[in-house]
Amino acid sequence: MAFFHRPFVLLFALIVLLFSSGGEAQKRWSEAEQLDFLRRHWSRPIPRQGKPPARFTPLEASLLPESCGSCHPAQLADWRESRHAKSMGPGVQGQLVEMLGTDPDSALGCYACHAPLTEQQEKVRRRQGGLAPNPVFDAQLQARGLACAACHLRGHEHFAPPKRDGSLLSELPRERLPHNGATRTPAFLRAEFCKDCHQFPPDGFALNGKLLENTYEEWRASPFGRSGVQCQDCHMPDRRHLWGGIHDAQMVRSGVSVDLSVDGESHRVGDTVSATLTITNSKVGHYFPTYVTPRVVVSGELVDGSGQAVAGSRQEKVIAREVALDLSRELFDTRLAPRQSLTFRYRHRLSAVGLRLRLAVTVYPDHFYVSFFESLLASGAGKGTAQVREALEAARSSSFTIYSHEIPLT
DSSP states (O other): OOOOOHHHHHHHHHHHHHBOTTOOBOOOOOHHHHHHHHHHHTOSSBOOOOSOOTTOOHHHHOOSHHHHTTTOHHHHHHHHHSSGGGTTSHHHHHHHHHHHHHOHHHHHHHHHHHSOBGGGOSEEEOTTSSEEEOTTOOHHHHTTOSOHHHHHEETTEEEEOOOTTSOOSOSSOGGGSGGGOOEEOGGGGSTHHHHHHHOOOTTSOEETTEESOOHHHHHHTSHHHHTTOOHHHHHSGGGOSOOOOTTOHHHHHHHEEEEEEESOSOOOTTOEEEEEEEEEEOSOSSOBSOSSSOEEEEEEEEEOTTSOBOTTOOEEEEESEEEOTTSSOEEEEOOBOTTOEEEEEEEEEOOSTTOEEEEEEEEETTHHHHHHHHHHHHHOOGGGHHHHHHHHHHHHTOOEEEEEEEEEOO
């Protein structure tokens, strides 16, 4: 029977621990190293990639998502359906086409999240001050919005999360892998990876003492943040690149719970119909909704046999952070913190037979944008008029209902 001497076993274990078959040392990333990596990784604008390594093919050197999709088709298919792919959609582009001429510094500030690669920006800042045309600007890449390269590429070096088994190294030497493989770090799995675009700094723009965008801090203070549930756990399940949010009806339904109680089983004309609907932010890891653009409406109304609402019977409550179109003030804030509930009590006199009580929860993801784009077109959108009109139509049609229930009354 074969056996190993103890010194050899210890040496063999040390070799396995330190080296992969590719011959690289297995790096251990401390929390401080991960956070330092993210600080450097999200320096913006993301520096130009520069000249690709000599061994790269044109496909490997390309920054376009479609090139990445040649080997990562599932990720490309997901990304195409995501809001990240639409971050330079007509609403943004329609505003920036004028802003680049009138307020280019603010325009570059928008690009910091909507199109953060240097290669996506028409102008760059001079060291001595002012702006200059960008010699590496790629309009085709700019239209792709938050492209793969924005998260995964720096100086033509690729970065990625650990493999699904937690390992950081490949089975082959880098020089034998497409685009020299990837540097893997658990920093990709931290909520802080999303922070730079989903959290204003402490001195950032605020209304009524609250930052306009505060999602990361909302998460950090929530039961989810305290228990270590990361943004990616909900918004990138199974590493899908969809980033579902307020525009995703299934995602919203999964994040809230709705309970209904009705007083009495039968009603007569003249009775007061009484019902209570409670909506709870049960599984959203931040405020519901987190930003100032959506509106959620909890409503009740009486409807007749043809489904038409009885005039004067509609009652509703709004869940939103409503702000003025010019962002000068906060009008109200009725959002739900994690585990917080809103109770909607419906009371109305029953005026006829054959009526039903309809209760619903409807989400308007682009509520603010509808009014904003209407105002922009009314005042003159300039060169961006056609794009803003397109964005307005999309915003008007983005609503959906996550809960609807009808109760016969007589």
